[in-house]
Amino acid sequence: MHTFQELRAQFEAYLNDYNFPESPQALYDACRHILQLGGKRVRPVLSLMAQDLFREIDLNGKQAALAVELFHNFTLVHDDIMDKADIRRGKPTVHTKFSMPTAILSGDVLNIYTYELLNNITHENQKKVVSLFNKTAIEVCEGQQMDMDFEEIANVPEGDYLEMITLKTSVLLACSLGIGALLGGANDEDVQHLYEFGKDVGIAFQLKDDYLDSFGDESKTGKKQGGDIMANKKTIFYCYITDIATDTQMKQIQDLQASSKGDKVEQTLALYRTMGADDYVSKLKEEYSQKAFLALDKVSVSAEKKAHLRELAEMLLVREK
Amino acid sequence: MHTFQELRAQFEAYLNDYNFPESPQALYDACRHILQLGGKRVRPVLSLMAQDLFREIDLNGKQAALAVELFHNFTLVHDDIMDKADIRRGKPTVHTKFSMPTAILSGDVLNIYTYELLNNITHENQKKVVSLFNKTAIEVCEGQQMDMDFEEIANVPEGDYLEMITLKTSVLLACSLGIGALLGGANDEDVQHLYEFGKDVGIAFQLKDDYLDSFGDESKTGKKQGGDIMANKKTIFYCYITDIATDTQMKQIQDLQASSKGDKVEQTLALYRTMGADDYVSKLKEEYSQKAFLALDKVSVSAEKKAHLRELAEMLLVREK
Numbered sequence: 001m002h003t004f005q006e007l008r009a010q011f012e013a014y015l016n017d018y019n020f021p022e023s024p025q026a027l028y029d030a031c032r033h034i035l036q037l038g039g040k041r042v043r044p045v046l047s048l049m050a051q052d053l054f055r056e057i058d059l060n061g062k063q064a065a066l067a068v069e070l071f072h073n074f075t076l077v078h079d080d081i082m083d084k085a086d087i088r089r090g091k092p093t094v095h096t097k098f099s100m101p102t103a104i105l106s107g108d109v110l111n112i113y114t115y116e117l118l119n120n121i122t123h124e125n126q127k128k129v130v131s132l133f134n135k136t137a138i139e140v141c142e143g144q145q146m147d148m149d150f151e152e153i154a155n156v157p158e159g160d161y162l163e164m165i166t167l168k169t170s171v172l173l174a175c176s177l178g179i180g181a182l183l184g185g186a187n188d189e190d191v192q193h194l195y196e197f198g199k200d201v202g203i204a205f206q207l208k209d210d211y212l213d214s215f216g217d218e219s220k221t222g223k224k225q226g227g228d229i230m231a232n233k234k235t236i237f238y239c240y241i242t243d244i245a246t247d248t249q250m251k252q253i254q255d256l257q258a259s260s261k262g263d264k265v266e267q268t269l270a271l272y273r274t275m276g277a278d279d280y281v282s283k284l285k286e287e288y289s290q291k292a293f294l295a296l297d298k299v300s301v302s303a304e305k306k307a308h309l310r311e312l313a314e315m316l317l318v319r320e321k
Numbered sequence: 322m323h324t325f326q327e328l329r330a331q332f333e334a335y336l337n338d339y340n341f342p343e344s345p346q347a348l349y350d351a352c353r354h355i356l357q358l359g360g361k362r363v364r365p366v367l368s369l370m371a372q373d374l375f376r377e378i379d380l381n382g383k384q385a386a387l388a389v390e391l392f393h394n395f396t397l398v399h400d401d402i403m404d405k406a407d408i409r410r411g412k413p414t415v416h417t418k419f420s421m422p423t424a425i426l427s428g429d430v431l432n433i434y435t436y437e438l439l440n441n442i443t444h445e446n447q448k449k450v451v452s453l454f455n456k457t458a459i460e461v462c463e464g465q466q467m468d469m470d471f472e473e474i475a476n477v478p479e480g481d482y483l484e485m486i487t488l489k490t491s492v493l494l495a496c497s498l499g500i501g502a503l504l505g506g507a508n509d510e511d512v513q514h515l516y517e518f519g520k521d522v523g524i525a526f527q528l529k530d531d532y533l534d535s536f537g538d539e540s541k542t543g544k545k546q547g548g549d550i551m552a553n554k555k556t557i558f559y560c561y562i563t564d565i566a567t568d569t570q571m572k573q574i575q576d577l578q579a580s581s582k583g584d585k586v587e588q589t590l591a592l593y594r595t596m597g598a599d600d601y602v603s604k605l606k607e608e609y610s611q612k613a614f615l616a617l618d619k620v621s622v623s624a625e626k627k628a629h630l631r632e633l634a635e636m637l638l639v640r641e642k
Contacts, residue, residue, distance in 0.1 A: 021463075023463075024463055024466040024467050024470060026466060026470065027462065027463060027466040078425050078426070078429060081421075081422075081425060082421075082422035082425060082426070100402075100403075101402075101403035101469055102466065102469070104399050104402060104403060104425060105399070105403070105462050105465055105466055105469075107429075108399060108428075108429075108432065108462050109459060109462040109463075111429065111432055111433075112432075112455060112458045112459050112462065113459070115436050115451070115455055116452075116455040116459075119448060119451045119452055119455060127440060130436070130440045131437075131440060134433060134436055134437040134440060137433045138430060138433050138434070138437075141348065141426050141429050141430040141433065142342075142344075142345055142348060142430075144426055145345040145347060145348040145423065145426055146345050148422055148423070148426075149345060149347065
């Protein structure tokens with residue numbers, strides 16, 4: 001059993017050995033740029049950890065981990081275009097540093113390299129791996145479309161919001177674990193439990209993210225409190241309060257959305273508290289966390305072997321940053 | 322053996338039975354929109370024709386044909402964004418009708434559905450099919466990047482131009498045939514011969530396209546003569562004449578490029594003729610056509626069986642539109 005840090009280092013080494021062609025230079029420089037921006041590499045490491053539960057990590061496992069990371073980076077490149085984001089991890093995004101066309105194309109080619117890695121897998125579960133991956137990749141696109149659609153509509157029901165974050169974010173974490181388990185030769189039940197674990201960790205993580213943005217301690221999160229509120233983002237808070245608001249409260253919400261006054265964040269947070277949204281979201285996050293750990297408990301390997309996965313989930317769900 | 326028209330009708334029926342999910346609506350409406358714009362369906366039909374040479378067309382063959390068509394449409398959607406094209410086949414392009422983000426995403430999801438279809442193939446050559454497809458898909462992206470890069474540089478050597486059109490256009494025709502042959506159970510040599518046939522037909526077709534734009538008969542092509550010249554496009558003519566130009570001729574070329582006078586096309590065509598570019602391109606196209614038919618001759622099935630493929634190639638390479 002290896003720790004997150006050990007596997008992350010292993011993965012970085014494997015990624016460093018992976019070379020894109022030299023030409024056309026702009027296309028592959030763009031691919032290298034996004035992959036070199038770093039990140040915690042949570043998805044590939046989750047995939048390696050899942051294989052590690054059942055057998056020694058092998059080339060199939062590493063290829064699958066890299067595939068998941070390439071896919072994730074492809075979605076980042078395209079999402080940054082759609083979101084008109086100039087900066088990622090303190091560096092220019094691909095379409096800013098290169099051009100929009102090159103960003104579209106480099107995302108496309110990263111997606112194709114993803115499939116080339118998956119096609120090179122020699123395990124008997126290879127087709128199952130690709131099938132799970134395809135289902136997930138389609139869901140990720142659907143989640144991104146829902147997220148964009150939400151910008152255009154006033155009231156997003158909480159259920160739709162939860163579905164959106166599940167598709168856009170959680171299923172790829174789930175799939176990473178599922179693929180690793182499949183390549184470890186796990187049985188269908190264990191694959192499913194690990195998938196559910198990843199999915200619920202993902203949802204809880206996103207809820208935590210929303211929570212900290214509104215109620216986090218700036219000295220710990222390192223981010224200005226209320227960023228989502230200032231940007232009128234449709235978070236779980238927004239969906240919850242618009243779901244239950246009286247007419248008077250709805251008017252208040254609309255006024256706050258339209259406001260550009262200095263007390264916009266403070267007033268919105270007060271409304272969240274009055275309407276019980278802080279407790280609600282906190283409990284909802286806790287429910288998904290508990291569901292996640294229950295799913296992990298069901299995986300038929302020793303608690304000792306699962307300790308590193310549990311620690312990683314705790315780190316993701318508890319730490320205030 | 323079926324004719325192009327028969328297989329095209331079969332393919333359209335199969336495509337009509339293929340349903341994308343209903344939701345998210347914008348995402349899948351965009352997919353339906355591009356697929357419903359029509360087109361000759363050359364790639365999927367080539368794939369079916371290749372399988373038809375070796376065995377009866379089956380579900381694997383149809384899925385592969387659809388995969389190739391979805392992929393082609395994905396590239397059209399993304400290329401139209403990159404080229405800022407508003408109209409395709411007389412209808413608004415996806416990013417014009419929907420939005421740029423939805424166009425990016427619908428292209429992405431079409432690419433993923435391509436792989437889902439390929440993953441559903443049950444033939445023993447399935448991995449070979451995916452491997453050939455991946456190689457091709459990467460080349461198509463590289464070709465598109467080269468095409469964009471060429472816009473920024475003054476002199477594009479003829480060899481680079483031929484490489485670009487090979488990657489951007491021809492290899493997908495070649496791959497369509499190769500995949501069909503693989504799913505027909507053809508041996509490696511026949512797969513290769515059909516691949517070469519498709520590649521050379523593709524190159525010859527693109528050269529014909531360039532030729533007709535400059536020297537075609539408007540009453541037959543239905544397009545205004547000299548469109549590429551007016552747009553200063555880097556065609557085979559441009560690459561050829563800049564490759565061999567004397568200093569004086571180069572000055573002439575630059576002046577013509579900068580010109581917006583009414584005789585720009587006429588003067589450029591006169592220069593092409595003086596420099597022998599019309600004969601050169603005409604012969605080059607003929608060379609690739611002949612190479613294509615030689616490759617087809619080598620395929621180890623009867624000339625009778627290959628007659629429909631030959632007719633299709635002749636239609637693509639001879640007809641003036």
